[in-house]
Amino acid sequence: DTEVTQTPKHLVMGMTNKKSLKCEQHMGHRAMYWYKQKAKKPPELMFVYSYEKLSINESVPSRFSPECPNSSLLNLHLHALQPEDSALYLCASAPTAWNTEAFFGQGTRLTVV
């Protein structure tokens, strides 16, 4: 299994809603990432987990809350988002958070209304 699976593929939420994005990998990778991508722009790093511990938080607003329940799962909890948070949210995993390539999921297209 060489896939990173993200659910849901599409999500529309109101500014007062609470929702979660889910990411799963079964490649035994110990690093997992959340990226945010706007159209035609490069992905912007949000969070990095290494061995289930948060290693990097790129000054992301607290309305985004990551969670790594175990080495295969990564969640991103969303609350009180703004319309400008609408984007493609990408999850990725890598064997380590050091010098290897990362493998990306297909993303969740989030629209905040």
Added chain:
Amino acid sequence: AQSVAQPEDQVNVAEGNPLTVKCTYSVSGNPYLFWYVQYPNRGLQFLLKYITGDNLVKGSYGFEAEFNKSQTSFHLKKPSALVSDSALYFCAVRVVSSGSARQLTFGSGTQLTVLP
């Protein structure tokens, strides 16, 4: 700051012709360089990487890249372009962010269009 740059927003090439997508890097120490491709409304697909060793790296779908230390470049190449190669291409580098992780930082992206 450690980074990669893609000087061309758009590259157009005729089908069957060779293609080059340019990337330059600025890092201290040994660079760990990557190329990814993204099709519309999809995630990023890994193409190839340079960690150490041969300067010519071969990857997926017939792509290759040449690491040039003196020019600090890592250009992506393919001998004969296909219409299906049309996509958004990102160069990326691992940069030191903390004691336990190097984050993967992307260039601005190059839209490749292969004309039939």
